[in-house]
Amino acid sequence: MLELNGIDKSFGGVHAVRNVSLTLAAGEVRGLIGPNGAGKSTLVNLISGLLVPTAGTITLEGQPITRQSAHERARKGIARTFQNLRVFPSLSVEQNIDVARYAGRGAPLPEAAIDEFGLRRKLTQRANALSYGDQRRLEIVRGLALRPKVLMLDEPAAGMNEEETEALGRALTWVQREAECALFVIDHDLKFIMNLCERITVLDMGAIIAEGTPEEVTKNPKVVTAYLGEDAGTDA
Ligand SMILES: Nc1ncnc2c1ncn2[C@@H]1O[C@H](COP(=O)(O)OP(=O)(O)OP(=O)(O)O)[C@@H](O)[C@H]1O
Numbered sequence: 001m002l003e004l005n006g007i008d009k010s011f012g013g014v015h016a017v018r019n020v021s022l023t024l025a026a027g028e029v030r031g032l033i034g035p036n037g038a039g040k041s042t043l044v045n046l047i048s049g050l051l052v053p054t055a056g057t058i059t060l061e062g063q064p065i066t067r068q069s070a071h072e073r074a075r076k077g078i079a080r081t082f083q084n085l086r087v088f089p090s091l092s093v094e095q096n097i098d099v100a101r102y103a104g105r106g107a108p109l110p111e112a113a114i115d116e117f118g119l120r121r122k123l124t125q126r127a128n129a130l131s132y133g134d135q136r137r138l139e140i141v142r143g144l145a146l147r148p149k150v151l152m153l154d155e156p157a158a159g160m161n162e163e164e165t166e167a168l169g170r171a172l173t174w175v176q177r178e179a180e181c182a183l184f185v186i187d188h189d190l191k192f193i194m195n196l197c198e199r200i201t202v203l204d205m206g207a208i209i210a211e212g213t214p215e216e217v218t219k220n221p222k223v224v225t226a227y228l229g230e231d232a233g234t235d236a
Pocket of ligand 1: 015040042043
């Protein structure tokens, strides 16, 4: 459905993404992990259109989108959340969701999404009165209300405690079953990613060093060394 071919991105002397090729199937839940500075956010920015690659191509359902604006890509079904929250602070929860519904691709948001993400009783509250966790959940529901083909989540569990993270995992599993969109999820919480994702892509210094099931990736010595750190090998 979404295909990246030989994607490269340099910022001056920093080669942030190196020759990345990957394919995301419709409805797939893919994790993207890697150490700080591995290039994860840059890759998401390249897919969503905030950045243009130095080389390589991106296609959505066979159509090239490499040079299209973020706005055009959003209309075609690529949605995302940000590491830093971007809800409309002075609008209510419901208004935030409605803005996305109108901007979206037409299909209605399954009402149950509002329940799954625990926002039903908070619909009339202003977004800036919500807890941090609720603002993060609102961002996801807003992304879903666009009815995307792929929703990219940049560190959705950041700042959440274990209980909240588990609930988020359950809600995202519901999304996978009910919302008919693929998820591309960056997070540093490995347990969260391993429980949620069928396949995981591992980036290190801008390049893909492994891809596979959570089990395959965890056992990969390159991942153990690069991602978990030099010391992790001695514990494995
Ligand atoms: N706009 C930019 N200008 C210059 N360098 C950048 C820019 N954006 C990212 N970089 C550099 O590109 C590399 C990859 O950064 P990126 O933020 O994509 O990594 P990341 O894997 O998302 O890291 P983290 O887990 O810390 O969020 C880093 O060396 C970073 O400093």
